[in-house]
Amino acid sequence: MTITAEERRARILDVxxxxxxxxxxxxxxxxxxxxxxxxxxxxxxxxxxLLRRSHGAVSLPQDTSGTVPEGGDRVIGMLVxxxxxxxxEVIDGARAAASASGARLVLGIASYxxxxxxxxxxxxxxxxxxGLLLTPNWPDAAPGDTSWVRDLxxxxxxxxxxxxxxxxxxxxxxxxxxxxxxVLLALRHLHxxxxxxxxxxxxENSWTAHQVRAGFAEGARLLGLDPRPVxxxxxxGLDSEVVAAQIAQAVTEGVRAVLIxxxxxxxxxxPLLHTRGLRTPHDLALxxxxxxxxxxxxxxxxxxxxxxxxxxxxxxxVILRRIAGGSELPVHHVRLLPELKIRTSCGGGQGRPAx
Numbered sequence: 001m002t003i004t005a006e007e008r009r010a011r012i013l014d015v016x017x018x019x020x021x022x023x024x025x026x027x028x029x030x031x032x033x034x035x036x037x038x039x040x041x042x043x044x045x046x047x048x049x050l051l052r053r054s055h056g057a058v059s060l061p062q063d064t065s066g067t068v069p070e071g072g073d074r075v076i077g078m079l080v081x082x083x084x085x086x087x088x089e090v091i092d093g094a095r096a097a098a099s100a101s102g103a104r105l106v107l108g109i110a111s112y113x114x115x116x117x118x119x120x121x122x123x124x125x126x127x128x129x130x131g132l133l134l135t136p137n138w139p140d141a142a143p144g145d146t147s148w149v150r151d152l153x154x155x156x157x158x159x160x161x162x163x164x165x166x167x168x169x170x171x172x173x174x175x176x177x178x179x180x181x182x183v184l185l186a187l188r189h190l191h192x193x194x195x196x197x198x199x200x201x202x203x204e205n206s207w208t209a210h211q212v213r214a215g216f217a218e219g220a221r222l223l224g225l226d227p228r229p230v231x232x233x234x235x236x237g238l239d240s241e242v243v244a245a246q247i248a249q250a251v252t253e254g255v256r257a258v259l260i261x262x263x264x265x266x267x268x269x270x271p272l273l274h275t276r277g278l279r280t281p282h283d284l285a286l287x288x289x290x291x292x293x294x295x296x297x298x299x300x301x302x303x304x305x306x307x308x309x310x311x312x313x314x315x316x317x318v319i320l321r322r323i324a325g326g327s328e329l330p331v332h333h334v335r336l337l338p339e340l341k342i343r344t345s346c347g348g349g350q351g352r353p354a355x
Contacts, residue, residue: 005041005044006096006309007092007096008031008033008037008038008041009041009044009045009096009100010095010096010099010100011031012027012031012038012041012042012045012051012058013045013050013051013099013100013102014099015027015030015031016051016058016059016060017060017102020059020060021057021058021059022057022058022059023056023057024038024039024042024056024057024058025056027042027058042058046058049061050100060102073102073103074101074102074103074104074130074131074320074323075103075104075106075127075128075129075130076094076098076103076104076105076106076129076130076131076132076133076316076319076320077105077106077107077108077121077124077125077127077129077131077132077133077154078091078094078105078106078107078108078132078133078134078159079108079109079110079117079120079121079124079132079133079134079135079136080107080108080109080110080135080159081109081110081111081135081137082109082111083109085264085290085292086208086262086290086292086306086308087135087308088292089292089308089309089312090159090160090308090309090311090312090315091107091312092309092312093308093309093310093311093312093313093314093316094133094159094312094313094315094316095312096309096312096313097312097313097314097316097317098316101316101320103130103316103320105316106124106127106129108120108121108123108124110137117134117136117137118148121134121152125152125153125154129154130154130155130323131154131155131156131157131319131320131322131323132152132154132155132156132157132319133156133157133159133312133315133316133319134149134156134157134158134159134161135158135159135160135161136149136158136161138161138207139205139206139207139210143163143164143167143169145168146163146167146168146169147168149163149168149169149172150168150169150171150172155173155319155322155323155326156172156173156319157172157173157174157175157315157318157319157322158172158173158174158175158176159174159175159176159311159312159315160175160176160177160207160208160311161174161176161207162174162176162333162335171331172331173318173319173322173331173332173333173334174332174333174334175311175314175315175318175332175334175336176311176334176335176336177306177307177308177311177335177336177337177338178335178336178337178338179208179211179212179215179306179338180211180214180215180218180219181215181335181337181338182212182215182289182304182305182306182337182338182340183212183215183216183219183259183289183304184215184218184219184222185304185338185339185340186259186287186289186304186340187216187219187220187223187225187259188219188223189287189302189340189342189346190257190259190285190287190346191223191225193257193285193346193347195225195256195257195285196225196226197225197226197228197254197255197256197257198220198225198228198255198257198258198259199228199231199247199250199255199257199258199259200212200213200216200228200230200231200258200259200260200261201230201231201232201233201243201246201247201258201259201260201261201265201269202216202230202231202232202233202259202260202261202289203233203234203261203262203265204232204233204234208261208262208289208290209261212261212289213230216230216259228250228255231243231246231247231250233261233265240265240268240269240272241272243265243269244269244272244273244276245276247269247273247278247284248273248276248278251278251283251284256283256284256285257284257285257286257287257346258284258285258286258287259287259288259289260286260287260288260289261288261289261290262288262289262290262292263288263289263290263291263292263293263294263297263301263303264292264293265288266286266288266294266297266301267288267293267294267297267301270286270297270298270301270345280299280345281299281344281345281346281347282347285345285346285347286301286302286345286346287301287302287303287304287340287345287346288301288302288303288304288345289303289304290303290304290305290306291303291304291305291306291341294341294343295341295343297345299343299344299345300343300344300345301343301345302340302341302342302343302344302345302346303340303341303343304338304339304340304341305338305339305340305341306336306338307336307337307338307339310336311336314334314336318332318334
């Protein structure tokens with residue numbers, strides 16, 4: 001499996017922390033990479049001040065007090081609602097950033113069905129955390145009582161969540177994707193292709209789904225698109241046939257474009273639409289939201305891609321600054337902009353004419 005340069009460098013730092021001083025040749029053998037590749041990565045890490053090179057060996061840089069700089073010896077907890085999909089990339093970004101700064105990441109999972117995140121947080125706190133990256137199970141913009149989040153014994157950063165302004169958690173740092181912007185990118189692209197009406201099919205009870213729905217309503221208003229009722233996709237007991245039938249009915253009413261949240265639902269719906277005589281992109285332009293599996297679909301799906309890995313990395317940077325600076329720092333609410341990955345499923349891209 002191909003790994004990124006960021007992941008290779010994180011592995012190099014992990015090995016150097018474990019072994020202390022290590023020869024480059026031994027380092028290459030330890031991580032199973034070509035020596036020339038490892039030398040290039042070591043050079044980049046050394047130029048960034050994260051490694052020290054000397055006579056063919058590498059070690060961690062030390063200041064005059066003998067301590068590792070930045071996040072050295074910090075333990076950061078990370079609570080996510082799931083693994084195996086969207087949050088895998090968020091976790092990878094956080095893990096790489098923590099490793100590069102000398103910190104250790106400890107992971108906890110509180111599933112979307114969990115009634116209480118606090119039990120998982122308490123478990124993580126037993127690891128002796130210095131800070132916490134937290135993605136609470138908030139179904140929408142009204143998460144209820146958030147006082148326990150504000151009253152945690154260590155600094156916390158909300159990841160892919162933004163507390164309402166009147167919430168007790170609104171004064172916490174947060175890092176996440178700007179889903180309003182992501183939806184607007186999709187709608188602008190479809191509008192440029194000539195679509196005056198776009199249908200949204202979206203999950204009901206998740207934070208991202210709420211943001212996508214609200215962003216869709218605002219984006220459609222800004223672009224003057226014909227208003228359409230949202231097609232609801234239920235997380236439990238998903239009836240793809242029913243959803244496909246609703247989309248097919250909208251096509252008979254003149255709709256030729258649909259935005260689907262998320263990739264899994266889009267990939268399940270595409271063949272069901274085809275059985276109803278709707279080919280993508282010839283009869284129906286389709287864009288998915290998330291870009292976790294979209295490129296693997298047939299045809300490959302144009303998708304809104306939140307900057308998942310960058311969100312994880314930025315969250316680690318913010319929590320380390322908060323740990324070091326305490327209450328003297330202003331609260332950070334960081335929103336990172338998604339991209340639109342143009343593939344074949346919406347037409348007008350990769351040599352296909354616009355509908």
